[in-house]
Amino acid sequence: MFLEVQNVTKVFRSSENEKPIVAVKDLSLSVPRGEFLCILGPIGCGKSTLLNMIAGFERPTKGRILLEGKPITGPGPDRVMVFQEETLFPWMTVLENIRFGLRFKGLSEEETEEEARRYLSLVGLEKFGDFRPHELSGGMKRKAELARALALNPKLLLMDEPLSSIDAISKMSLLQEILSIWEKSRKTIVYVTHNIDEALFLADRIIVLTARPAQVKREVVIHNPKPRDLLGSEMIDLKRQLIEELAQSHALEEHVLTPG
Amino acid sequence: MEVNLSSFRRISLSRKTRLIASLLILFLAWEAIAVFVEVFRNVPFPTPLETFTRLVDLITGEPLYGIPIYKHLVDSVSRWILGFGLAVAVGIPLGILLGYSTAMWDLFMPIIYVIQTIPGPAWIAVALMLFGLGNAPAVFMIFIVVFHAVVITTASGARGISRRYVNAAKMLGADSATIFFKVFLPAATLPIVSGLRIGLGNGWRVMVAAEMIAGTASGLGYSIIESRWSLDFTSAFVCMLLVSAFGLLTQRVIFAKIERRIMRRVGLMEVS
Structure with missing residues (x-):
């Protein structure tokens, strides 16, 4: 397997007297080469923490992450991240x-x-x-x-809610852009988002996470060819299911009710 | 459309008018207090007009405590610049070091915080023991106050602002020398400039206080404190006016201009 996350737990302890925060709990997933994987989860569920661990900015408290069989020990140009904030x-x-x-x-x-x-x-x-x-x-x-x-030319492209601060109109053209780049390069992409439409548009496979601590709640493989019409009945059905999943894993939030 | 345009113009014009009105309020309040004090306390309180007349006298050559007013101003400014310059020369590199290395931060930041809690003039005992009376203890007090402002602002700002850029650089495969010189330092420009701005203001205020107690025998602060014995309060007011005018000129006009230019250079437009 190209990328493997094995039983990863991440605990943050801000100071000695404070209660430790379990951001990710015993989470496992694997990504084959060339896949466009979307990780979908409510805001603050620990999905960015997961991505940070794959990028090497954070170390797992328990478990390990392997890229082509080698454990990840720190950041490096083989796994490039596009951050949520401007860098x-x-x-x-x-x-x-x-x-x-x-x-x-x-x-x-x-x-x-x-x-x-x-x-x-x-x-x-x-x-x-x-x-x-x-x-x-x-x-x-x-x-x-x-x-x-x-x-x-990274082996793995990591994207942490890259479009969350982009207006709806630019977002559409950027989604197209990301898709066409993926089609041209066939890079393995792990794309984290809380936006269902982005995931439906881009993903070969969607992994839905629970609220914190993040665990895999559901996995959806989408075979429909891209680019996809998000207003087709199949996509709408899928979207409805995903909304329910997210709603269960978290108190229904504004962004779930009105996906961008 | 035309109505809109003209109302725009009126806004910018009215802001200028308000600035003038604001100064007018200040001088009217001053005048009112002067009259009030004279009537009810029977003490001669310098009015704006008296103060400006005295300013003209002093500018045209009448000495103040045996020294021309220019010399007082020049001496004050040189102490300020010297103290500020020394503090910046030591403070910026130290601030950068503490912002870059957590170990250094842990080791030295507590000391800086201890220094920060002690107001400039409270260092008088240390200053006198180290340097005796005169110029040097005043410069020392200015130095101390600017120093901690520059170190704290630079270090904490550099730590926060640079992290995301440093992370991005690490990910792009940069070596640590490149990260430090090409990424960390430019990203630290913003907090460095803020530190300079805060230090400039702190230093200017402490300069006045330091001259009152360090036995400098010249300077604006010295001239103000001397009025306790000479009862020449009008001259003290002139000196207060100069402290304020020169402070505003250097910090709000000159430094603000330099700051904007640096920010544009670095591509960081926001000025905190």
């Missing part, structure tokens, strides 16, 4: 941001430049290479961030 370096241009990761790959100056430009145009930002992040719209920043991540 483009504001003091660099978009192109410099993309080049930043490439310089550690031992490429020549020209190759670096060429690669950076290639990924810039892959996300449709070729005209904006010399712009600073603060000069771009929210959606364009996401695309730039995606280009920076993809340029490293």
Whole structure:
């Protein structure tokens, strides 16, 4: 198996006298190469913690995580994460941001430049290479961030609610973009979200988590070809089921009732 | 449309008007207090007009405690700049170090917090024992106050703001030297500049207090405290006016401009 999460538990202890928080409890899942997996769960359920452990920013308290059979010990360019918050370096241009990761790959100056430009145009930002992040719209920043991540040619792309701060209209075009990038690159993607529509649109398989501590509640494999029509009856049925799942695992929240 | 446009213009105009009105309120209140004190306490209280007249006298060459007013101002400003400069030279590198390394933070931050709780003038005993009377103890007090402001703001800000960028850089495979110089330092610019701003204000205020007690024999603070014996309160008011005017000019006008330029350079537009 390409990625394996084996009986992982994560406990946070903020200080000695406070009650420890169990964010993830005895969670196991595996991801085959090339799969687009969406992890769906209510806000604050521990899904980002899970992703952080796969990325290597956090260590599991119990259990282990294997990538191609090797345990993950820290962050590295084989698993690139697109964060929920903006992490483009504001003091660099978009192109410099993309080049930043490439310089550690031992490429020549020209190759670096060429690669950076290639990924810039892959996300449709070729005209904006010399712009600073603060000069771009929210959606364009996401695309730039995606280009920076993809340029490293990671084995695994991790996405932590990448569209949660994006307006509904830009979101649609970004979803298309992510899908077409996945189709072109066939990267393994683990995509964490609380938004059912995003998951239905993108995923080969959806794993629904319980409220904290996060455990696997349900698994849904979607065979329908992409891009999918989310207003088709099959998708609507699936969506209804997923809403119920989420509602059970958590007091029904606003974002579940009105999925973006 | 036209109505809208003209109302926009009226807003920006009315803000300027309000600024002038605000200053007018200040001077009217001052005048009223002066009259009130003179009537009910029978004490001559300098009015705005008297103060400005005295300001003109002093500017045109009348000495104050044997020294021209320019010299008082220049001496004050040089002490401030010296104390501020020394504090920044030590404080920024230290703040960066404490912000970067948790071990260093744990080791040194408690000491900085202890220093922070003691107000500048309360260091007088230490200052006198270390330096005797004169310039140096005043500079020392300014130094101490600016120092902890710069260290604390830089360190805590750098820790918070830089984490996400540092995490991103780690993930992109950067080595630790690159992370420090290309990511951590630029990301720390914002808190460094905030630290400078806070330090500048703290230092300026403490400068006045330090000159009152350190035996500097010149400076705005010295001139104000001397009025206790000379009863030349009008000159004391002139000095207060200069403290305020010069403080506003350096912090709100000059430094604010520099700050905006730096922020634009770094691409961090928000100014906290």
